[in-house]
Amino acid sequence: MQIQWYPGHMNKAKNQIQDRLKLVDLVLEIRDARLPQSSTNPVLEQIIKAKQRIIILNKADLADPLMTQQWLRDLQAQQQMALALDAQHTNKLQVIQSAVQELMQAKIQKYQQSGVRNYKLRAMCIGIPNVGKSTILNKLVGKKVAVTGNKPGVTKNQNWLKTTSNLELLDTPGVLWPKIDDEQVGYNLALTGAISDRLIPVQDLAVYALEFWQHEYPDRLQTNYQLTEQELVLPPAKLLVYLTQKWTGNDDFERASRRIIQDIRQGLLGQYTLDRVQVNGE
Numbered sequence: 001m002q003i004q005w006y007p008g009h010m011n012k013a014k015n016q017i018q019d020r021l022k023l024v025d026l027v028l029e030i031r032d033a034r035l036p037q038s039s040t041n042p043v044l045e046q047i048i049k050a051k052q053r054i055i056i057l058n059k060a061d062l063a064d065p066l067m068t069q070q071w072l073r074d075l076q077a078q079q080q081m082a083l084a085l086d087a088q089h090t091n092k093l094q095v096i097q098s099a100v101q102e103l104m105q106a107k108i109q110k111y112q113q114s115g116v117r118n119y120k121l122r123a124m125c126i127g128i129p130n131v132g133k134s135t136i137l138n139k140l141v142g143k144k145v146a147v148t149g150n151k152p153g154v155t156k157n158q159n160w161l162k163t164t165s166n167l168e169l170l171d172t173p174g175v176l177w178p179k180i181d182d183e184q185v186g187y188n189l190a191l192t193g194a195i196s197d198r199l200i201p202v203q204d205l206a207v208y209a210l211e212f213w214q215h216e217y218p219d220r221l222q223t224n225y226q227l228t229e230q231e232l233v234l235p236p237a238k239l240l241v242y243l244t245q246k247w248t249g250n251d252d253f254e255r256a257s258r259r260i261i262q263d264i265r266q267g268l269l270g271q272y273t274l275d276r277v278q279v280n281g282e
């Protein structure tokens, strides 16, 4: 798989995030609920760890609800505050405000004890492209704000965006590039549209998706594509051949592959979570 990755990018992202971290009390780390693992960066994880953090599994409306619950339990078991969100269809993000107050309890108490009333809690949104950072920022602020974070170096003076509570947000979200040294992570990111699927041959992506659905959600695959029991268990590459012939009447594998990927993105194959929680013994 050819995915361009240069250490320079990583260093730049690392330095930018590190600089901005000094300005905030906490980090709102936005992940894709379908990819709680693949949509983060293990290297930058070390830097962020130093700060108080709330992990937001966004796009929960697209993810498998049972898996989301398992992921939340898993994160909470690691003493990590985490919540699931559908920022697209939720107007008020009170759930984030409440989590911030809970996480910052000790700091709030200190302010209160020293008689400071108009204290602010400052946060930064962080996340890989397309996870919903702008959507969340806009909704927390209550209006559409220009987000300049994806253009490194543009913003010199940091602006603070006010929300309806005592939370203020840095106007430049930190872009957390995914670390793609694992082929499966690349496939997961491409399937959800987090990275361009031109980076991976479309047929490979379709075969990967078929294999995943055969394994995790066979009923939906069977119903949606009207497969017999025998067809459902074909090796995934053979299943793609079968579907291609059925749909295109010829060997237009690319068209059939695109259809499968489109069906997944449009939700025709249901809610799904590509990163599975590792349960002990698995």
Ligand SMILES: Nc1nc2c(ncn2[C@@H]2O[C@H](COP(=O)(O)OP(=O)(O)OP(=O)(O)O)[C@@H](O)[C@H]2O)c(=O)[nH]1
Pocket: 058, 059, 060, 061, 062, 085, 086, 087, 088, 089, 127, 128, 129, 130, 131, 132, 133, 134, 135, 136, 150
């Ligand atoms: N279904 C669904 N879509 C969402 C949700 N949140 C955001 N989106 C959509 O996901 C796409 C990306 O959202 P953005 O808010 O632009 O994401 P971003 O992280 O700021 O993206 P970059 O600017 O690329 O870094 C948009 O089409 C949003 O409408 C959600 O909770 N559910």
